[in-house]
Amino acid sequence: MTDVLRLPAERKYADELNALAKDTGDRPPNWVLTPQAVCTYLMGGRASDRTEITPKYVGDRRLIEAAIATLATDRALLLLGVPGTAKSWVSEHLAAAITGDSTMVIQCTAGTDENQVRYGWNYAQLLAHGPSDEALVKTPLFRAMAEGKIVRLEELTRMGSDVQDTLITVLSEKMMPIPELNTAVDAVRGFNIIATANNRDKGVNELSSALKRRFNVVVLPLPDSLEEEVSIVSRRVAEQADDLLLPVPRNVDDEIRRVLTIFRELRSGLTADGKVTLKTPSSTLSTAEAISTMIGGLSQAVWFNKNKLDAEQLAPSMIGAIVKDPVQDSAILSEYVETALRERRNYSAYYSALTRVL
DSSP, X not given: OOSOSSOOHXXXXXXXXXXXXXXXXXXOTTOSSOHHHHHHXXXXXXXXXXXXXXXXXXXXXXXXXXXXXXXXXXXXXXXXXXXXXXHHHHHHHHHXXXXXXXXXXXXXXXXXXXXXXXEEEOHHHHHHHOSOTTTEEEOHHHHXXXXXXXXXXXXXXXSOHHHHTTHHHHHHHSEEEEGGGTXXXXXXXXXXXXXXXXXXXXXXXXXXXXXXXXXXXXXXXXOSSHHHHXXXXXXXXXXXXXXXXOOOOTTHHHHHHHHHHHHHHHHHTBOTTSOOBOOOOSSOOOHHHHHHHHHHHHHHXXXXXXXXXXXXXXXXXXXXXXXXXXXXXXXXXXXXXXXXXXXXXXXXXXXXXXXXXX
């Protein structure tokens, strides 16, 4: 056990990565694993020494192969999809498997400026000695270029368009000018960028066509089937519960299936049997929100209900995930509860719990 709340992927899965590193085969410059081994790490399988590799992504293998193939070239990768499609998760594991370091991250926000992307200055050094290498503050992008590693830009479209375009020179010329020092940093082989973005965020700043052309785009979809989504949520809930020292009750998979059924019906605007059309709330009800709902319910069950997980513990977290607009979404959920859940025998506890909370 470690005191660190969340280990980076390369530390948490160090045994798997070390086993895959033994695989023979050609590697692109500065890659820790072969492209085939990177794919095995993401999708699951066995290393050459028969070590079992757990799947990190459940979905279409061809999407992961396309992402890996892109990173083996000089083209940057943009992982696109609605919230909760594991863009950041895939980004982290790709960086961990390819360069052994997933911690070179820039979290893009409306307040991110050019200095946080390119480089900054230690102003005490700058005032005392003027522009110099010692006064330079190197960003993750700067260090990734110099060391031949991968930098991750999370939620690229939340960053202002003018700041986004500072990447064009880096992506086109594979160098970053430092005019204050009359020099530049050149990208070492192995350097690349993985960016994530979604088109459902109200704070989206569209990428310029010039910047968009410099990315290969891989779209990560929501899980197609209920079974696939149950598998994803079950695995991630087990991992997070282990990190948080929360015991997992035996009935967790049954409750995951019920929560996901509710989320998927509200998300699609149609009941699972296709008989009833539903209004959809403003929330995305993504796989990530289902995982958060389950973890919230588990915590409440452990600390307040003697580790018994049921609808009563999950209902508050479900309300938090579904109701983003207190007026509109509450009305939509109330209507769903009355029209879709009321007559379902296996959902009577959810009907009662949600009705009480609403």
